[in-house]
Amino acid sequence: MHLLKRLSTLLALGLMLALIGCSSLTLAYNQMPLLGGLWMDSYLDLDSAQRGRLKDGLRAWQAWHRRDELPQWQALLRQAGAALDDGIVTADELLALERAARASLERCLQQAAPLAAPLLAELRPEQWRHLQRKMDEKTTEWHEQLSGRGGAAERAKRYTTSLERWLGDLDRSTRRQARDDAERWPFDLAAMAQGRATRQARTLEGLHAWARHDLAGGTAAFMHNLQTQPAEQPYRDQVTASLLQLLNGMDARQHQQVRRHWADLSAELHRLQTR
Template sequence: MSHAHPGPIPRWRRLALVLGACLLLASCSSLELAYNQAARLTAWWLDRQFDLDSHQRAQLDQALAELHSWHRREELPHWQALLHAAERGLEDGRVDTAELLALEQRLDESLQRTLRRTAPLAAPWLATLRPEQWQHYSERRREHLQEWRQDEADADQRADALKDSLERWLGRLERPLRTAAERQAQSWGPAPVALWQERAQRQAWTEQGLRAWAAGDLEGGTRLLLMGGARLPEARGPATQALRERTYADLPALLQQASPAQWQKARERWRGWLLDLEQLRTGG
Protein backbone atom coordinates (compact mmCIF):
# COMPACT_ATOMS: atom_id res chain seq x y z
CA MET A 1 0.00 0.00 0.00
CA SER A 2 1.46 3.36 -0.98
CA HIS A 3 -0.46 6.27 0.40
CA ALA A 4 -0.42 9.35 2.52
CA HIS A 5 -3.67 10.83 3.55
CA PRO A 6 -5.04 14.23 2.59
CA GLY A 7 -6.40 16.47 5.30
CA PRO A 8 -9.82 18.08 5.41
CA ILE A 9 -11.07 19.47 2.09
CA PRO A 10 -14.55 20.51 1.00
CA ARG A 11 -15.29 17.77 -1.56
CA TRP A 12 -13.94 14.95 0.57
CA ARG A 13 -15.49 16.18 3.80
CA ARG A 14 -16.61 12.72 4.83
CA LEU A 15 -13.22 11.14 4.27
CA ALA A 16 -11.42 14.02 5.91
CA LEU A 17 -12.10 12.61 9.33
CA VAL A 18 -11.07 9.16 8.17
CA LEU A 19 -7.76 10.24 6.74
CA GLY A 20 -6.99 13.32 8.75
CA ALA A 21 -8.59 13.21 12.17
CA CYS A 22 -5.60 11.98 14.08
CA LEU A 23 -3.32 14.55 12.47
CA LEU A 24 -5.62 17.52 11.97
CA LEU A 25 -2.84 19.90 12.84
CA ALA A 26 -0.30 18.41 10.50
CA SER A 27 -0.50 21.38 8.15
CA CYS A 28 1.88 23.13 10.54
CA SER A 29 5.58 22.59 9.96
CA SER A 30 5.86 20.96 13.37
CA LEU A 31 3.19 18.61 14.65
CA GLU A 32 4.65 19.06 18.13
CA LEU A 33 4.15 22.81 17.99
CA ALA A 34 0.63 22.49 16.61
CA TYR A 35 -0.39 19.88 19.18
CA ASN A 36 0.86 22.03 22.03
CA GLN A 37 -1.30 24.90 20.75
CA ALA A 38 -4.40 22.74 20.23
CA ALA A 39 -6.15 23.69 23.47
CA ARG A 40 -5.63 27.39 22.86
CA LEU A 41 -6.87 27.19 19.27
CA THR A 42 -9.89 25.13 20.31
CA ALA A 43 -10.78 27.66 23.01
CA TRP A 44 -10.52 30.48 20.49
CA TRP A 45 -12.76 28.62 18.02
CA LEU A 46 -15.40 27.78 20.63
CA ASP A 47 -15.40 31.36 21.87
CA ARG A 48 -16.22 32.48 18.34
CA GLN A 49 -19.01 29.93 18.07
CA PHE A 50 -20.70 30.73 21.40
CA ASP A 51 -19.57 34.29 22.28
CA LEU A 52 -18.47 33.25 25.78
CA ASP A 53 -18.18 35.45 28.84
CA SER A 54 -15.02 35.56 30.96
CA HIS A 55 -16.25 32.98 33.49
CA GLN A 56 -17.19 30.53 30.74
CA ARG A 57 -13.82 31.01 29.06
CA ALA A 58 -12.09 30.17 32.32
CA GLN A 59 -14.19 27.01 32.69
CA LEU A 60 -13.45 26.06 29.11
CA ASP A 61 -9.71 26.60 29.53
CA GLN A 62 -9.66 24.29 32.55
CA ALA A 63 -11.66 21.58 30.78
CA LEU A 64 -9.43 21.75 27.71
CA ALA A 65 -6.28 21.56 29.82
CA GLU A 66 -7.57 18.36 31.46
CA LEU A 67 -8.58 16.89 28.11
CA HIS A 68 -5.24 17.75 26.55
CA SER A 69 -3.35 16.10 29.41
CA TRP A 70 -5.47 12.96 29.08
CA HIS A 71 -5.07 12.88 25.31
CA ARG A 72 -1.31 13.19 25.50
CA ARG A 73 -1.14 10.32 27.98
CA GLU A 74 -3.78 7.96 26.58
CA GLU A 75 -4.29 8.66 22.89
CA LEU A 76 -0.86 9.57 21.54
CA PRO A 77 0.32 5.94 21.73
CA HIS A 78 -2.66 5.01 19.53
CA TRP A 79 -1.72 7.76 17.07
CA GLN A 80 1.82 6.43 16.93
CA ALA A 81 0.65 2.89 16.27
CA LEU A 82 -1.72 4.05 13.56
CA LEU A 83 0.90 6.16 11.81
CA HIS A 84 3.41 3.30 11.98
CA ALA A 85 0.84 1.01 10.38
CA ALA A 86 0.11 3.52 7.64
CA GLU A 87 3.82 4.10 7.02
CA ARG A 88 4.40 0.37 6.62
CA GLY A 89 1.73 0.43 3.96
CA LEU A 90 3.89 2.73 1.85
CA GLU A 91 6.37 -0.06 1.22
CA ASP A 92 4.61 -2.02 -1.54
CA GLY A 93 3.57 0.96 -3.65
CA ARG A 94 -0.15 0.22 -3.57
CA VAL A 95 -3.29 1.68 -2.06
CA ASP A 96 -5.65 -0.92 -0.70
CA THR A 97 -9.24 0.02 0.13
CA ALA A 98 -9.43 -2.65 2.83
CA GLU A 99 -6.42 -1.12 4.56
CA LEU A 100 -8.00 2.33 4.33
CA LEU A 101 -11.14 0.95 5.95
CA ALA A 102 -9.05 -0.58 8.73
CA LEU A 103 -7.41 2.79 9.35
CA GLU A 104 -10.83 4.40 9.39
CA GLN A 105 -12.00 1.99 12.06
CA ARG A 106 -9.00 2.77 14.25
CA LEU A 107 -9.54 6.50 13.83
CA ASP A 108 -13.19 6.11 14.74
CA GLU A 109 -12.22 4.21 17.87
CA SER A 110 -9.86 7.03 18.84
CA LEU A 111 -12.59 9.60 18.23
CA GLN A 112 -15.08 7.68 20.36
CA ARG A 113 -12.64 7.38 23.24
CA THR A 114 -11.90 11.08 23.03
CA LEU A 115 -15.57 12.08 22.92
CA ARG A 116 -16.37 9.90 25.93
CA ARG A 117 -13.58 11.55 27.89
CA THR A 118 -14.67 14.99 26.69
CA ALA A 119 -18.30 14.55 27.74
CA PRO A 120 -17.93 14.89 31.55
CA LEU A 121 -15.47 17.75 31.09
CA ALA A 122 -17.66 19.67 28.65
CA ALA A 123 -21.04 19.15 30.31
CA PRO A 124 -20.60 21.63 33.21
CA TRP A 125 -19.39 24.34 30.86
CA LEU A 126 -22.12 23.72 28.29
CA ALA A 127 -24.73 23.85 31.05
CA THR A 128 -23.86 27.51 31.67
CA LEU A 129 -24.70 28.61 28.12
CA ARG A 130 -27.59 31.03 27.83
CA PRO A 131 -30.30 30.87 25.13
CA GLU A 132 -28.76 33.74 23.19
CA GLN A 133 -25.43 31.89 23.12
CA TRP A 134 -27.05 28.79 21.68
CA GLN A 135 -28.69 31.05 19.11
CA HIS A 136 -25.29 32.55 18.28
CA TYR A 137 -23.92 29.04 17.78
CA SER A 138 -26.79 28.09 15.45
CA GLU A 139 -26.26 31.20 13.36
CA ARG A 140 -22.53 30.56 13.09
CA ARG A 141 -23.12 27.00 11.93
CA ARG A 142 -25.61 28.15 9.30
CA GLU A 143 -23.00 30.60 8.01
CA HIS A 144 -20.43 27.82 7.89
CA LEU A 145 -22.81 25.59 5.94
CA GLN A 146 -23.41 28.34 3.41
CA GLU A 147 -19.66 28.89 3.01
CA TRP A 148 -19.21 25.16 2.42
CA ARG A 149 -21.89 25.24 -0.25
CA GLN A 150 -20.21 28.17 -2.01
CA ASP A 151 -16.83 26.43 -1.93
CA GLU A 152 -18.36 23.31 -3.40
CA ALA A 153 -19.80 25.28 -6.31
CA ASP A 154 -16.40 26.73 -7.28
CA ALA A 155 -14.34 24.37 -9.45
CA ASP A 156 -11.11 26.24 -8.79
CA GLN A 157 -11.72 26.09 -5.04
CA ARG A 158 -12.27 22.35 -5.23
CA ALA A 159 -9.06 21.85 -7.19
CA ASP A 160 -6.99 24.10 -4.93
CA ALA A 161 -8.37 22.44 -1.80
CA LEU A 162 -7.51 18.98 -3.08
CA LYS A 163 -3.98 19.96 -4.09
CA ASP A 164 -3.34 21.77 -0.81
CA SER A 165 -4.57 18.80 1.20
CA LEU A 166 -2.47 16.31 -0.72
CA GLU A 167 0.58 18.48 -0.15
CA ARG A 168 0.00 18.46 3.59
CA TRP A 169 0.46 14.71 3.49
CA LEU A 170 2.77 14.10 0.55
CA GLY A 171 4.93 17.21 0.50
CA ARG A 172 5.06 19.51 -2.51
CA LEU A 173 3.33 17.78 -5.42
CA GLU A 174 5.20 17.05 -8.60
CA ARG A 175 3.58 18.46 -11.72
CA PRO A 176 1.99 15.19 -13.01
CA LEU A 177 0.25 14.57 -9.70
CA ARG A 178 -0.89 18.19 -9.46
CA THR A 179 -2.41 17.89 -12.93
CA ALA A 180 -4.09 14.60 -12.01
CA ALA A 181 -5.54 16.17 -8.86
CA GLU A 182 -6.94 19.07 -10.90
CA ARG A 183 -8.60 16.63 -13.29
CA GLN A 184 -9.99 14.64 -10.39
CA ALA A 185 -11.50 17.72 -8.76
CA GLN A 186 -13.04 18.79 -12.06
CA SER A 187 -14.60 15.36 -12.52
CA TRP A 188 -16.45 15.55 -9.23
CA GLY A 189 -18.49 18.62 -10.04
CA PRO A 190 -20.38 20.53 -7.35
CA ALA A 191 -22.03 18.68 -4.49
CA PRO A 192 -25.66 17.70 -5.12
CA VAL A 193 -28.41 19.42 -3.15
CA ALA A 194 -29.06 16.17 -1.29
CA LEU A 195 -25.53 16.20 0.13
CA TRP A 196 -26.04 19.74 1.43
CA GLN A 197 -29.37 18.71 3.00
CA GLU A 198 -27.78 15.71 4.70
CA ARG A 199 -24.99 17.92 5.98
CA ALA A 200 -27.57 20.31 7.42
CA GLN A 201 -29.18 17.38 9.22
CA ARG A 202 -25.83 16.35 10.68
CA GLN A 203 -25.27 19.89 11.92
CA ALA A 204 -28.61 19.63 13.71
CA TRP A 205 -27.52 16.36 15.32
CA THR A 206 -24.31 17.99 16.47
CA GLU A 207 -26.18 20.79 18.21
CA GLN A 208 -28.58 18.27 19.75
CA GLY A 209 -25.59 16.31 21.00
CA LEU A 210 -24.06 19.35 22.68
CA ARG A 211 -27.40 20.21 24.25
CA ALA A 212 -27.71 16.63 25.50
CA TRP A 213 -24.31 16.91 27.18
CA ALA A 214 -25.42 20.21 28.73
CA ALA A 215 -28.47 18.42 30.14
CA GLY A 216 -26.33 15.61 31.59
CA ASP A 217 -27.10 12.94 28.98
CA LEU A 218 -23.49 12.10 28.22
CA GLU A 219 -23.96 8.83 26.35
CA GLY A 220 -26.88 10.13 24.29
CA GLY A 221 -24.98 13.29 23.47
CA THR A 222 -21.92 11.33 22.40
CA ARG A 223 -24.00 9.23 20.04
CA LEU A 224 -25.57 12.33 18.50
CA LEU A 225 -22.14 13.89 18.01
CA LEU A 226 -20.91 10.75 16.27
CA MET A 227 -23.95 10.96 14.01
CA GLY A 228 -23.18 14.61 13.39
CA GLY A 229 -19.74 13.56 12.17
CA ALA A 230 -21.24 10.79 10.00
CA ARG A 231 -19.22 8.31 12.01
CA LEU A 232 -22.16 5.93 12.43
CA PRO A 233 -23.53 4.11 9.35
CA GLU A 234 -27.10 5.09 10.14
CA ALA A 235 -26.13 8.77 10.00
CA ARG A 236 -25.02 8.55 6.36
CA GLY A 237 -27.77 9.43 3.94
CA PRO A 238 -27.76 8.16 0.34
CA ALA A 239 -25.79 11.13 -1.01
CA THR A 240 -23.19 10.92 1.76
CA GLN A 241 -22.81 7.18 1.28
CA ALA A 242 -22.45 7.60 -2.48
CA LEU A 243 -19.71 10.21 -1.93
CA ARG A 244 -17.97 7.92 0.53
CA GLU A 245 -17.95 5.03 -1.93
CA ARG A 246 -16.78 7.21 -4.78
CA THR A 247 -14.00 8.65 -2.67
CA TYR A 248 -12.72 5.20 -1.75
CA ALA A 249 -12.73 4.36 -5.44
CA ASP A 250 -11.08 7.59 -6.61
CA LEU A 251 -8.42 8.08 -3.96
CA PRO A 252 -6.39 4.92 -4.70
CA ALA A 253 -6.41 5.62 -8.43
CA LEU A 254 -5.20 9.17 -7.87
CA LEU A 255 -2.43 8.21 -5.47
CA GLN A 256 -1.20 5.45 -7.76
CA GLN A 257 0.00 8.26 -10.03
CA ALA A 258 2.48 9.51 -7.42
CA SER A 259 6.11 8.87 -8.35
CA PRO A 260 8.64 7.05 -6.13
CA ALA A 261 10.23 10.42 -5.38
CA GLN A 262 6.86 11.75 -4.23
CA TRP A 263 6.44 8.81 -1.86
CA GLN A 264 9.93 9.39 -0.51
CA LYS A 265 8.87 12.92 0.40
CA ALA A 266 5.83 11.47 2.13
CA ARG A 267 7.93 8.98 4.10
CA GLU A 268 10.23 11.74 5.28
CA ARG A 269 7.25 13.84 6.29
CA TRP A 270 5.64 11.01 8.21
CA ARG A 271 8.88 10.13 9.97
CA GLY A 272 9.07 13.70 11.15
CA TRP A 273 5.55 13.38 12.57
CA LEU A 274 6.51 10.17 14.33
CA LEU A 275 9.45 11.92 15.96
CA ASP A 276 7.13 14.73 17.03
CA LEU A 277 4.65 12.25 18.49
CA GLU A 278 7.38 10.54 20.48
CA GLN A 279 8.56 13.90 21.82
CA LEU A 280 5.00 14.76 22.81
CA ARG A 281 4.34 11.40 24.43
CA THR A 282 7.53 11.32 26.49
CA GLY A 283 7.78 15.03 27.17
CA GLY A 284 11.32 14.93 25.83
Protein backbone atom coordinates in the same frame (compact mmCIF):
# COMPACT_ATOMS: atom_id res chain seq x y z
CA MET B 1 -17.53 20.09 17.11
CA HIS B 2 -16.46 20.37 13.46
CA LEU B 3 -18.85 19.23 10.78
CA LEU B 4 -16.42 16.54 9.72
CA LYS B 5 -15.24 16.58 6.13
CA ARG B 6 -15.58 13.41 4.12
CA LEU B 7 -11.99 13.39 2.93
CA SER B 8 -10.64 13.92 6.42
CA THR B 9 -12.62 10.93 7.57
CA LEU B 10 -11.54 8.81 4.62
CA LEU B 11 -7.87 9.57 5.18
CA ALA B 12 -8.19 8.98 8.91
CA LEU B 13 -6.94 12.38 9.91
CA GLY B 14 -9.47 14.19 12.13
CA LEU B 15 -7.74 16.46 14.58
CA MET B 16 -4.37 15.20 13.43
CA LEU B 17 -4.98 16.62 9.95
CA ALA B 18 -5.96 20.01 11.30
CA LEU B 19 -2.79 20.22 13.37
CA ILE B 20 -0.53 18.92 10.60
CA GLY B 21 -1.91 21.69 8.42
CA CYS B 22 -0.22 24.24 10.64
CA SER B 23 3.34 25.33 9.93
CA SER B 24 4.50 23.73 13.16
CA LEU B 25 2.77 20.68 14.59
CA THR B 26 4.55 21.16 17.93
CA LEU B 27 3.54 24.81 18.22
CA ALA B 28 -0.07 24.09 17.24
CA TYR B 29 -0.36 21.15 19.64
CA ASN B 30 1.17 23.01 22.56
CA GLN B 31 -1.14 25.98 21.93
CA MET B 32 -4.23 23.77 21.64
CA PRO B 33 -5.94 25.03 24.83
CA LEU B 34 -5.54 28.63 23.66
CA LEU B 35 -6.43 28.07 20.02
CA GLY B 36 -9.26 25.66 20.80
CA GLY B 37 -10.64 28.05 23.39
CA LEU B 38 -10.67 30.95 20.93
CA TRP B 39 -12.40 28.82 18.29
CA MET B 40 -15.06 27.55 20.71
CA ASP B 41 -15.62 31.01 22.13
CA SER B 42 -16.34 32.32 18.63
CA TYR B 43 -19.23 29.84 18.46
CA LEU B 44 -20.51 30.11 22.04
CA ASP B 45 -19.85 33.77 22.93
CA LEU B 46 -18.69 32.88 26.45
CA ASP B 47 -18.30 35.29 29.35
CA SER B 48 -14.96 35.63 31.14
CA ALA B 49 -15.75 33.06 33.85
CA GLN B 50 -16.89 30.53 31.27
CA ARG B 51 -13.73 31.13 29.23
CA GLY B 52 -11.66 30.30 32.28
CA ARG B 53 -13.51 27.04 32.89
CA LEU B 54 -13.23 26.15 29.20
CA LYS B 55 -9.47 26.72 29.30
CA ASP B 56 -9.13 24.49 32.36
CA GLY B 57 -11.14 21.76 30.64
CA LEU B 58 -9.04 21.96 27.48
CA ARG B 59 -5.84 21.70 29.49
CA ALA B 60 -7.13 18.59 31.25
CA TRP B 61 -8.20 17.08 27.93
CA GLN B 62 -4.82 17.84 26.36
CA ALA B 63 -2.97 16.19 29.25
CA TRP B 64 -4.97 13.01 28.66
CA HIS B 65 -4.47 13.23 24.90
CA ARG B 66 -0.72 13.72 25.20
CA ARG B 67 -0.40 10.71 27.49
CA ASP B 68 -2.89 8.26 25.98
CA GLU B 69 -3.79 9.25 22.42
CA LEU B 70 -0.55 10.46 20.85
CA PRO B 71 0.77 6.86 20.87
CA GLN B 72 -2.36 5.88 18.93
CA TRP B 73 -1.57 8.54 16.32
CA GLN B 74 1.91 7.09 15.95
CA ALA B 75 0.38 3.65 15.50
CA LEU B 76 -1.89 5.09 12.81
CA LEU B 77 1.14 6.38 10.92
CA ARG B 78 2.76 2.95 11.16
CA GLN B 79 -0.44 1.36 9.87
CA ALA B 80 -0.50 3.75 6.91
CA GLY B 81 3.17 3.02 6.24
CA ALA B 82 2.54 -0.73 6.23
CA ALA B 83 -0.24 -0.25 3.67
CA LEU B 84 2.13 1.72 1.45
CA ASP B 85 4.89 -0.86 1.84
CA ASP B 86 2.62 -3.63 0.59
CA GLY B 87 3.08 -2.26 -2.91
CA ILE B 88 -0.63 -1.92 -3.73
CA VAL B 89 -2.86 0.03 -1.37
CA THR B 90 -6.34 -1.51 -1.26
CA ALA B 91 -9.76 -0.13 -0.43
CA ASP B 92 -9.84 -2.46 2.59
CA GLU B 93 -6.64 -0.88 3.91
CA LEU B 94 -8.15 2.59 3.57
CA LEU B 95 -11.23 1.40 5.44
CA ALA B 96 -9.03 -0.02 8.19
CA LEU B 97 -7.35 3.38 8.55
CA GLU B 98 -10.76 5.02 8.67
CA ARG B 99 -11.91 2.67 11.43
CA ALA B 100 -8.77 3.42 13.44
CA ALA B 101 -9.37 7.16 13.05
CA ARG B 102 -13.00 6.82 14.12
CA ALA B 103 -11.93 4.88 17.18
CA SER B 104 -9.50 7.68 18.04
CA LEU B 105 -12.19 10.31 17.59
CA GLU B 106 -14.62 8.37 19.75
CA ARG B 107 -12.06 8.11 22.56
CA CYS B 108 -11.45 11.85 22.28
CA LEU B 109 -15.17 12.59 22.50
CA GLN B 110 -15.66 10.25 25.45
CA GLN B 111 -12.87 12.04 27.29
CA ALA B 112 -14.23 15.47 26.37
CA ALA B 113 -17.84 14.76 27.37
CA PRO B 114 -17.55 15.00 31.18
CA LEU B 115 -15.31 18.07 30.83
CA ALA B 116 -17.67 19.88 28.46
CA ALA B 117 -21.00 18.96 30.11
CA PRO B 118 -20.87 21.42 33.06
CA LEU B 119 -20.04 24.36 30.79
CA LEU B 120 -22.72 23.45 28.25
CA ALA B 121 -25.27 23.03 31.04
CA GLU B 122 -24.84 26.66 32.09
CA LEU B 123 -25.11 28.21 28.62
CA ARG B 124 -27.80 30.85 28.44
CA PRO B 125 -30.49 30.79 25.70
CA GLU B 126 -28.83 33.69 23.90
CA GLN B 127 -25.59 31.71 23.75
CA TRP B 128 -27.35 28.76 22.15
CA ARG B 129 -28.89 31.20 19.64
CA HIS B 130 -25.43 32.63 18.96
CA LEU B 131 -24.18 29.11 18.23
CA GLN B 132 -27.05 28.50 15.79
CA ARG B 133 -26.36 31.79 13.97
CA LYS B 134 -22.65 31.02 13.73
CA MET B 135 -23.30 27.57 12.29
CA ASP B 136 -25.79 29.01 9.80
CA GLU B 137 -23.20 31.60 8.72
CA LYS B 138 -20.65 28.84 8.13
CA THR B 139 -23.19 26.91 6.06
CA THR B 140 -23.88 29.97 3.92
CA GLU B 141 -20.16 30.48 3.42
CA TRP B 142 -19.71 26.81 2.50
CA HIS B 143 -22.55 27.01 -0.04
CA GLU B 144 -21.15 30.17 -1.66
CA GLN B 145 -17.68 28.66 -1.97
CA LEU B 146 -18.78 25.34 -3.48
CA SER B 147 -21.55 26.56 -5.79
CA GLY B 148 -21.34 28.40 -9.07
CA ARG B 149 -18.56 28.39 -11.63
CA GLY B 150 -15.78 28.35 -9.05
CA GLY B 151 -17.16 25.44 -7.05
CA ALA B 152 -15.23 22.69 -8.81
CA ALA B 153 -11.94 24.58 -8.47
CA GLU B 154 -12.57 25.17 -4.77
CA ARG B 155 -13.32 21.48 -4.16
CA ALA B 156 -10.16 20.53 -6.05
CA LYS B 157 -8.12 22.99 -3.98
CA ARG B 158 -9.46 21.54 -0.73
CA TYR B 159 -8.74 18.00 -1.89
CA THR B 160 -5.14 18.68 -2.90
CA THR B 161 -4.50 20.66 0.28
CA SER B 162 -5.74 17.73 2.37
CA LEU B 163 -3.60 15.31 0.39
CA GLU B 164 -0.46 17.34 0.96
CA ARG B 165 -1.15 17.66 4.67
CA TRP B 166 -1.23 13.89 4.90
CA LEU B 167 1.29 12.83 2.22
CA GLY B 168 3.67 15.79 2.25
CA ASP B 169 4.49 17.96 -0.76
CA LEU B 170 3.34 16.44 -4.03
CA ASP B 171 5.25 16.93 -7.26
CA ARG B 172 3.65 19.04 -9.95
CA SER B 173 2.27 16.17 -12.04
CA THR B 174 0.73 14.37 -9.04
CA ARG B 175 -0.82 17.59 -7.77
CA ARG B 176 -2.26 18.28 -11.21
CA GLN B 177 -3.66 14.75 -11.41
CA ALA B 178 -5.36 15.14 -8.03
CA ARG B 179 -6.78 18.53 -8.94
CA ASP B 180 -8.05 17.38 -12.33
CA ASP B 181 -9.68 14.31 -10.79
CA ALA B 182 -11.45 16.38 -8.14
CA GLU B 183 -12.76 18.89 -10.66
CA ARG B 184 -14.39 16.06 -12.67
CA TRP B 185 -16.16 14.38 -9.77
CA PRO B 186 -19.96 14.61 -9.91
CA PHE B 187 -21.04 16.85 -7.06
CA ASP B 188 -24.71 17.08 -6.13
CA LEU B 189 -24.76 20.35 -4.22
CA ALA B 190 -28.34 19.90 -3.02
CA ALA B 191 -27.62 16.42 -1.65
CA MET B 192 -24.41 17.57 0.01
CA ALA B 193 -26.19 20.58 1.51
CA GLN B 194 -28.86 18.30 2.95
CA GLY B 195 -26.15 16.10 4.43
CA ARG B 196 -24.49 19.12 5.99
CA ALA B 197 -27.81 20.29 7.44
CA THR B 198 -28.40 16.84 8.93
CA ARG B 199 -24.94 16.84 10.53
CA GLN B 200 -25.45 20.33 11.90
CA ALA B 201 -28.71 19.23 13.52
CA ARG B 202 -26.98 16.18 15.01
CA THR B 203 -24.13 18.33 16.31
CA LEU B 204 -26.62 20.52 18.16
CA GLU B 205 -28.40 17.39 19.38
CA GLY B 206 -25.11 16.06 20.72
CA LEU B 207 -24.24 19.30 22.50
CA HIS B 208 -27.68 19.52 24.09
CA ALA B 209 -27.38 15.89 25.22
CA TRP B 210 -24.04 16.64 26.87
CA ALA B 211 -25.65 19.71 28.49
CA ARG B 212 -28.22 17.34 30.04
CA HIS B 213 -25.30 15.12 31.15
CA ASP B 214 -26.38 12.43 28.70
CA LEU B 215 -22.76 11.83 27.80
CA ALA B 216 -23.21 8.57 25.91
CA GLY B 217 -26.14 9.94 23.90
CA GLY B 218 -24.24 13.06 22.91
CA THR B 219 -21.18 11.10 21.85
CA ALA B 220 -23.34 8.74 19.80
CA ALA B 221 -24.89 11.71 17.98
CA PHE B 222 -21.45 13.03 17.06
CA MET B 223 -20.25 9.63 15.89
CA HIS B 224 -23.40 9.23 13.80
CA ASN B 225 -22.24 12.27 11.84
CA LEU B 226 -19.46 10.14 10.36
CA GLN B 227 -21.84 7.81 8.57
CA THR B 228 -22.14 8.35 4.83
CA GLN B 229 -25.65 9.19 3.73
CA PRO B 230 -26.97 7.39 0.62
CA ALA B 231 -26.93 10.54 -1.52
CA GLU B 232 -23.29 11.13 -0.59
CA GLN B 233 -22.08 7.64 -1.49
CA PRO B 234 -21.30 8.35 -5.18
CA TYR B 235 -19.04 11.25 -4.22
CA ARG B 236 -17.32 9.22 -1.53
CA ASP B 237 -16.73 6.39 -4.01
CA GLN B 238 -15.11 8.84 -6.42
CA VAL B 239 -12.78 10.12 -3.69
CA THR B 240 -11.77 6.56 -2.75
CA ALA B 241 -11.13 5.51 -6.35
CA SER B 242 -9.10 8.62 -7.09
CA LEU B 243 -7.04 8.28 -3.94
CA LEU B 244 -6.26 4.63 -4.64
CA GLN B 245 -5.24 5.47 -8.21
CA LEU B 246 -2.98 8.28 -6.99
CA LEU B 247 -1.29 6.21 -4.27
CA ASN B 248 -0.79 3.17 -6.49
CA GLY B 249 0.49 5.31 -9.36
CA MET B 250 3.36 6.76 -7.35
CA ASP B 251 6.88 5.70 -8.25
CA ALA B 252 9.56 4.59 -5.78
CA ARG B 253 10.90 8.12 -5.34
CA GLN B 254 7.46 9.50 -4.50
CA HIS B 255 6.81 6.65 -2.04
CA GLN B 256 10.11 7.39 -0.34
CA GLN B 257 9.16 11.05 0.01
CA VAL B 258 5.87 10.10 1.66
CA ARG B 259 7.70 7.76 4.05
CA ARG B 260 10.13 10.53 5.04
CA HIS B 261 7.20 12.87 5.68
CA TRP B 262 5.50 10.30 7.91
CA ALA B 263 8.79 9.53 9.70
CA ASP B 264 9.19 13.24 10.47
CA LEU B 265 5.62 13.41 11.77
CA SER B 266 6.11 10.32 13.92
CA ALA B 267 9.28 11.74 15.44
CA GLU B 268 7.51 15.01 16.23
CA LEU B 269 4.59 13.15 17.82
CA HIS B 270 7.07 11.19 19.95
CA ARG B 271 8.70 14.43 21.15
CA LEU B 272 5.28 15.84 22.02
CA GLN B 273 4.38 12.70 23.96
CA THR B 274 7.58 12.75 26.02
CA ARG B 275 7.56 16.51 26.66
